[in-house]
Amino acid sequence: MKKILFNTSESASPLLLRIFLALVIFPHGAQKLLGWFGGFGYTGTMSYFTDHVGLPYVIGFLIILLESIGAILLLTGFATRFLAGFFLVLAVGIIVTSHWENGFFMNWYGNQAGEGYEYFLLWIGMALALVYSGAGRYSFDRLLSR
Numbered sequence: 001m002k003k004i005l006f007n008t009s010e011s012a013s014p015l016l017l018r019i020f021l022a023l024v025i026f027p028h029g030a031q032k033l034l035g036w037f038g039g040f041g042y043t044g045t046m047s048y049f050t051d052h053v054g055l056p057y058v059i060g061f062l063i064i065l066l067e068s069i070g071a072i073l074l075l076t077g078f079a080t081r082f083l084a085g086f087f088l089v090l091a092v093g094i095i096v097t098s099h100w101e102n103g104f105f106m107n108w109y110g111n112q113a114g115e116g117y118e119y120f121l122l123w124i125g126m127a128l129a130l131v132y133s134g135a136g137r138y139s140f141d142r143l144l145s146r
Contacts, residue, residue: 006141014136022075029067077139084130091123
């Protein structure tokens with residue numbers, strides 16, 4: 001099990017994927033957990049998740065942890081395959097629950113009801129590549145796999 005979870009190569013490609021995926025996801029987690037970047041913080045986000053979206057409290061809590069703490073762990077390359085798998089599931093869930101009806105494209109000109117799902121397809125592609133490759137160079141996974 002340890003080999004499956006932590007095994008990785010010395011390649012720089014997964015390092016770049018980890019850095020950029022974490023940099024994209026972390027601000028969303030910081031909005032939800034800490035209220036940074038114009039977010040509503042933990043209480044406001046949990047209220048939105050449970051009262052408006054209808055998610056169970058535990059699912060909302062796990063989403064907040066994944067997008068904040070999970071993004072930091074991804075950046076460091078710890079349990080990359082595991083985290084990338086959860087990021088993959090989260091992105092699919094976001095598309096299905098709130099972006100599918102808005103079509104493919106992002107709302108560049110403000111003429112759609114909401115944002116499309118093209119952004120999340122990139123997120124899914126990056127997460128799939130990390131599930132396949134592992135963390136790569138300069139990662140805790142690399143240290144733990146030795």
